Amino acid sequence: MSNSKEISFEEAMEQLETIVEKLEEGDVPLEKAINYYQEGMKLSKLCSDKLSNVQEKMAQIMNEQGELEPFEVQEDK
Structure with missing residues (x-):
């Protein structure tokens, strides 16, 4: 079902729904x-890992008060 190439969260969920x-x-x-x-277990783990990764990124973006952390935009020279 899934290929060795990295698939998106949405593609993994669609494949998982088909299996179910x-x-x-x-x-x-x-x-x-x-x-x-x-195959379903592999897809489930892939989705879980992707969600965990997004949660970590969101935690880096937001501080404890739920406000966005300032970040610098690098301009191209």
Whole structure:
């Protein structure tokens, strides 16, 4: 399902939803169901990691009072 290239959060979620739909149908042979489950777990971890990364970035941007931290914009010379 997923390629070795980095996929976006949205692409991973779409693939995960497709896997869940197939598994919920119930007509999947056991071996194929196990493969779907493994792929789903990989996609779930990828999504979780991406969300954690975004949370870390947001924490760097905002201070404890919920205000944006000032940052310098570097101008091209």
